Each structure stands twice: as structure tokens, then as C-alpha cells.
Amino acid sequence: MNARDVKVDKVIEKVSSLKKVPLRYCPGCGHTIIHKLIAEVIDELNIRERTIGIAPVGCAVFAYDYFNFDMLEAAHGRPPAAATGMKRMLPDRIIFSYQGDGDLSAIGTGEIIHAANRGENITVFFVNNATYGMTGGQMAPTTLPGQVTTTTHVGREIKTTGFPLRMSEMLATIEGSSLIARTAVDSPDNLVNTKKLIEKALKYQMEDKGFSMIEILSPCPTNWGMTPAKAITWLREEMMHFYKLGVFKDCPPGSQNQQPSGGSRQ
Amino acid sequence: MKKALMKGNEALAEAAIQAGCKFYAGYPITPQNEIPEYMSRRLPPRGGIFIQAESEVAAINMVFGASACGARAMTSSSSPGISLKQEGISFLAGAELPAVIVNMQRGGPGLGNISASQADYFQAVKGGGHGDYRQFVLAPFNLQEMWDLTMLAFDKADEYRNPVMILGDSILGQMMEPFIPSPYVKQALPEKTWALTGCAGRQPNVVKSLFVGEGELEKRNYVLQDKYRRMKAKDVRFETQDVEDSELIVVSFGIAARIATEAVSMLRNIGKKVGHFRPITLFPFPEKQIHDLAERGAKFIVVELNAGQMVEDVRLAVNGRSEVLFYGRPGGSVITPEELYDRLKDEC
Numbered sequence: 001m002n003a004r005d006v007k008v009d010k011v012i013e014k015v016s017s018l019k020k021v022p023l024r025y026c027p028g029c030g031h032t033i034i035h036k037l038i039a040e041v042i043d044e045l046n047i048r049e050r051t052i053g054i055a056p057v058g059c060a061v062f063a064y065d066y067f068n069f070d071m072l073e074a075a076h077g078r079p080p081a082a083a084t085g086m087k088r089m090l091p092d093r094i095i096f097s098y099q100g101d102g103d104l105s106a107i108g109t110g111e112i113i114h115a116a117n118r119g120e121n122i123t124v125f126f127v128n129n130a131t132y133g134m135t136g137g138q139m140a141p142t143t144l145p146g147q148v149t150t151t152t153h154v155g156r157e158i159k160t161t162g163f164p165l166r167m168s169e170m171l172a173t174i175e176g177s178s179l180i181a182r183t184a185v186d187s188p189d190n191l192v193n194t195k196k197l198i199e200k201a202l203k204y205q206m207e208d209k210g211f212s213m214i215e216i217l218s219p220c221p222t223n224w225g226m227t228p229a230k231a232i233t234w235l236r237e238e239m240m241h242f243y244k245l246g247v248f249k250d251c252p253p254g255s256q257n258q259q260p261s262g263g264s265r266q
Numbered sequence: 267m268k269k270a271l272m273k274g275n276e277a278l279a280e281a282a283i284q285a286g287c288k289f290y291a292g293y294p295i296t297p298q299n300e301i302p303e304y305m306s307r308r309l310p311p312r313g314g315i316f317i318q319a320e321s322e323v324a325a326i327n328m329v330f331g332a333s334a335c336g337a338r339a340m341t342s343s344s345s346p347g348i349s350l351k352q353e354g355i356s357f358l359a360g361a362e363l364p365a366v367i368v369n370m371q372r373g374g375p376g377l378g379n380i381s382a383s384q385a386d387y388f389q390a391v392k393g394g395g396h397g398d399y400r401q402f403v404l405a406p407f408n409l410q411e412m413w414d415l416t417m418l419a420f421d422k423a424d425e426y427r428n429p430v431m432i433l434g435d436s437i438l439g440q441m442m443e444p445f446i447p448s449p450y451v452k453q454a455l456p457e458k459t460w461a462l463t464g465c466a467g468r469q470p471n472v473v474k475s476l477f478v479g480e481g482e483l484e485k486r487n488y489v490l491q492d493k494y495r496r497m498k499a500k501d502v503r504f505e506t507q508d509v510e511d512s513e514l515i516v517v518s519f520g521i522a523a524r525i526a527t528e529a530v531s532m533l534r535n536i537g538k539k540v541g542h543f544r545p546i547t548l549f550p551f552p553e554k555q556i557h558d559l560a561e562r563g564a565k566f567i568v569v570e571l572n573a574g575q576m577v578e579d580v581r582l583a584v585n586g587r588s589e590v591l592f593y594g595r596p597g598g599s600v601i602t603p604e605e606l607y608d609r610l611k612d613e614c
Contacts (some may be wrong), residue, residue, distance in 0.1 A: 003557040049466035064472045070462040073474035078327035085331025114320035
């Protein structure tokens with residue numbers, strides 16, 4: 001039998017929401033996986049041509065080189081404010097911000113809280129790797145107690161630097177938010193779950209259900225000083241111990257226990 | 267056309283709406299609160315978006331997002347709030363996004379006071395935030411100009427893809443006087459093909475201010491510098507009063523020019539050869555026009571409601587060709603025409 005006569009079904013193809021360029025993140029970095037999951041969902045929902053993403057300041061600033069749709073690069077911590085301006089002007093486009101833990105839980109704490117509280121109909125992907133990656137591994141608000149970083153040489157001391165911030169738990173208390181969940185990219189099961197949550201969050205936006213944030217625990221082997229395999233173990237054993245996975249809030253407007261609110265849904 | 271009688275801040279807000287402003291974000295601060303208040307009432311019914319932001323920083327970044335989508339967008343504040351917006355203005359300049367930023371100046375430094383001041387001149391015309399960039403700066407001196415220059419600000423922002431600042435002050439924002447509310451005339455401007463609108467039917471657009479590749483940022487900077495040169499070549503605006511035969515020329519802008527022109531008229535009435543030069547664009551600055559007057563031998567005195575800021579640009583323009591004096595008062599203290607008359611009468 002000639003090989004040309006064999007009928008082959010296409011089982012996988014390159015996603016069109018990623019540009020045909022190599023992703024230059026470090027070996028074992030979670031950003032590569034998370035970019036691909038987001039791109040796959042955008043392809044599957046067929047919304048690439050009406051999606052606008054916002055890149056943060058941090059390693060993922062280069063997201064605009066990788067995502068194959070319109071992209072904005074915003075100032076450090078300000079993507080939720082920029083997203084607010086964009087979504088209000090273009091309510092039928094899909095607007096998401098992609099932010100690290102320095103961006104979202106330190107310098108941009110004000111912007112994320114108020115965007116959630118206004119119930120802006122946007123989606124936030126919050127990549128938590130417990131450190132500042134781009135600048136070389138300094139302490140983030142999400143750094144674990146005792147974790148060694150370039151600004152906590154003997155390990156993070158709670159007495160002088162405070163506790164790690166649990167952003168998902170905090171934002172779930174805000175009435176304006178609709179979907180708040182934490183997931184991870186450490187195992188096949190969790191990849192599947194992460195993809196499901198990304199899809200759910202984007203669908204909420206398409207259905208005008210308001211603010212959603214998916215926090216994703218992500219390894220940073222380079223700045224943690226570990227092999228990629230060891231980093232996965234550390235994420236599972238140390239990070240997940242402090243940052244429990246789960247859906248903290250799934251309460252879009254109109255559902256039970258939710259007061260109708262204003263903001264972008266008017 | 268029938269005249270209108272409005273407060274300065276409200277005239278500015280109405281002119282912005284008529285010029286097609288579709289997005290406003292701001293934060294309360296005296297003496298510009300009438301702008302967000304007016305916008306909150308009048309912008310949404312006319313198809314625009316009003317947001318009271320959680321901070322000045324958020325407000326300028328909301329404008330950044332709205333502008334990136336192609337909308338005519340504005341924010342307003344007063345001195346301390348404008349300081350907070352500087353990072354965002356630098357990002358607008360770096361990303362080549364149009365926006366209109368209003369500064370109704372108050373006394374400084376610090377929390378200062380809420381009186382009229384021109385102490386933010388340096389911040390407005392020299393860049394203000396980080397990096398080699400300039401804003402296009404318009405300085406109205408009456409409510410007619412608050413109206414006209416606001417409309418012009420939106421056109422210039424779009425024409426140059428650059429932030430434009432309207433530099434007013436407490437008195438201009440709070441005062442009422444009649445003016446002609448001329449309707450906005452739509453200008454022929456290039457289409458915003460760079461805007462983020464979703465990539466249907468085209469390649470994706472990226473709006474950014476990060477250029478880390480070898481030589482990329484230098485190239486971008488030369489694009490910006492070329493733009494500033496074009497502004498200087500074709501968009502310098504100014505007004506003169508009796509400069510032709512003057513031995514002494516008073517240079518002032520904004521509300522200080524209201525005071526100075528009155529003092530100059532009083533001096534003309536007693537036969538003094540004195541005139542007035544008023545820059546309307548503070549960037550691009552009318553350096554050539556001032557230099558030409560200096561070449562003719564006229565002496566200058568710069569009058570400002572600060573401790574001496576624009577005087578430095580006048581000295582650069584004069585470049586040693588004649589004498590440049592200064593009279594000003596800092597800290598929100600306002601000069602009277604009589605006080606200035608007394609200061610000037612022995613200089614000419």
C-alpha cells in the first residue's frame with residue numbers, strides 16, 4: 001500500500017493564537033505552558049480576532065512577541081486599569097491581562113482590587129511564582145516564609161517583611177468579583193484543570209458575567225535555584241501547602257447570593 | 267453666535283465632549299473638581315465613558331488603555347495629582363499614544379495650597395516623567411481659549427500621536443466670563459490603523475514602549491525627536507501686544523498674561539514704550555520669535571506666578587543678545603496689575 005493512500009486524521013495542530021516563533025522563557029518555566037493553554041482556549045473559543053491581551057512588566061512582558069493577536073504592554077501593575085479603559089471603549093472585545101505576582105500583588109494591588117470591585121468584565125491571569133523573575137529573584141509579597149531570595153538572604157522573615165499575600169482569597173471577598181480560582185501547572189491533571197478554568201473565565205467574559213481572576217502557581221527554576229524537576233516538587237510540597245488550589249468564588253451576577261452591581265454590566 | 271457664560275473648568279469639559287472625547291477618567295482634587303463632575307453628568311448621555319478612578323495613577327492608565335483602542339481620551343487633575351500621573355504620561359509618549367491631560371495648577375511644592383500658580387511649568391514643558399520626551403503644551407489665558415485650545419488639544423494629540431497638556435491654573439478653572447462656544451470643526455487626520463481593536467482582517471497590532479533590541483530604542487527616540495522638531499516647525503503659537511516699537515517686552519503666559527497685559531496697557535497710556543509677548547504653546551516654545559525681538563535690541567522681563575521657570579527658556583531664546591529680567595511670586599500669591607505697573611515703570 002502506498003503511504004499516500006493512507007487516510008490520516010489530524011489529531012493536533014499548532015495553535016493560531018501563538019506566533020510561529022520559539023518561546024524564549026527559561027527551561028522549566030511555567031510561562032511557556034500557560035501561554036500555550038491560553039492560546040489553545042482562545043483558538044477553541046474562536047475569539048482570536050476579537051481578543052486583546054495586556055502584557056505585564058516582568059518576564060511575561062514578551063507575551064506581545066508570542067501571542068498572535070492585538071497586544072498592549074502596560075506600566076508595572078497597571079494592566080487592570082488599562083484593561084478597564086479598553087473594555088469600556090470596546091465592550092464586545094475580549095480583554096485579558098496577564099500579570100505576575102510583583103505586578104499584581106505588590107505595585108498593582110490598588111488597581112486589581114478596584115477593577116474587581118467595579119466588576120469590570122475582564123479576565124485576569126495571575127501567574128504566581130513566589131518571586132520577581134525578570135529582575136533576578138527578589139522577594140515578592142507572595143514569597144513563602146523562610147524562602148531564600150536575593151533580598152532575603154537568610155530566608156523571608158515574617159517579623160520584618162510580613163506574610164505572603166493570598167490574593168485569590170482576598171479578591172473572593174470582594175462583592176464585585178465573579179470567578180476567583182487558584183490552579184497550578186505542575187501535573188497533567190492540573191494542566192487540564194487550568195485549561196478548564198481559563199476557558200470558564202473567558203466564557204464568563206463572553207457572557208458578560210463580570211470580573212474573573214485565575215491564579216496559576218508556576219515554577220521558576222532559575223530564580224529558585226533548582227532543576228525543573230526539583231522546582232515542580234517544591235511547588236507541590238511548599239507552595240501548595242500555603243496556596244491551596246480551588247475555586248474560591250463562582251458567583252456571577254444574577255446567580256444566587258449575588259447582588260446586581262453596576263460597572264461594565266450596565 | 268450667542269455667547270456662553272460658564273465656569274472655566276466646565277467650559278473645558280464641554281469643549282472636550284464636543285471635540286469627540288469619548289473617555290474620561292479622573293480623581294478628585296481641588297481646583298479642578300468641576301471637570302470630573304461635569305463629565306460624570308454630561309459624557310455618558312452623549313455616548314462616552316466616565317470613570318472615577320481609585321487613584322491618579324489608575325486614571326492615567328485607564329486613559330492609556332482607552333487611547334490604545336483608538337478613543338479620544340482625557341484626564342484632568344491639579345499639581346500633586348499630575349505628579350502622580352508622570353509615569354503614565356511617559357508611557358503614553360513612549361508608546362506614541364494620543365491623550366489630553368489637563369493640569370489646573372495650584373501652589374506647591376508638596377500639598378501646597380489651592381491658589382493659582384504656574385509652578386509646574388518645568389514639569390509640563392521639559393518632559394516631567396522619565397526619558398527623553400516632550401508633551402505638546404497649550405496655555406490658555408481666558409475662557410475663549412479654554413474652549414478653543416481644548417478642541418485643538420484633541421486634534422494635535424491625534425495628529426502627533428503624543429500627549430497634549432492643557433496647562434491652566436486655579437483662577438482660569440474657577441472664573442466665569444463670556445465666550446463664544448464655536449462648534450468643533452472636524453479635522454482631516456490620519457486613520458488610527460495602529461489601534462488595538464482585535465486583529466480581524468489584518469496582522470495583530472502591538473502597542474508598547476519597551477524596545478530592548480540592539481539600537482531599537484535609539485531609533486524610537488529619533489522618531490520622537492523628529493516629531494518634536496515638526497511641532498517646532500509648524501505649531502508654535504503666540505500673541506503679541508505693541509511689540510513693534512517697544513524697548514521693554516513683558517513675556518508671560520496663562521493667567522499671569524491677564525495681569526501683565528493690563529499693566530502694559532496702563533504703561534502705554536502714560537507713553538511708555540512697552541509691549542507684551544504671550545506664548546500660547548509652551549512646547550513648542552516661540553524661541554525664534556523671541557530671539558528676533560532680542561536682535562532688534564528689546565529688553566525683556568518675564569512675569570510668572572512662580573520663582574522663575576519660563577524665564578530660563580526666554581534666556582535660551584535671547585541667547586545673550588539682550589537683557590532678560592524676571593518678576594514673579596511663588597506659593598500661590600497673585601500679582602496685581604498695579605504692583606506690576608510699579609515694578610515696570612522705571613524699566614522703560
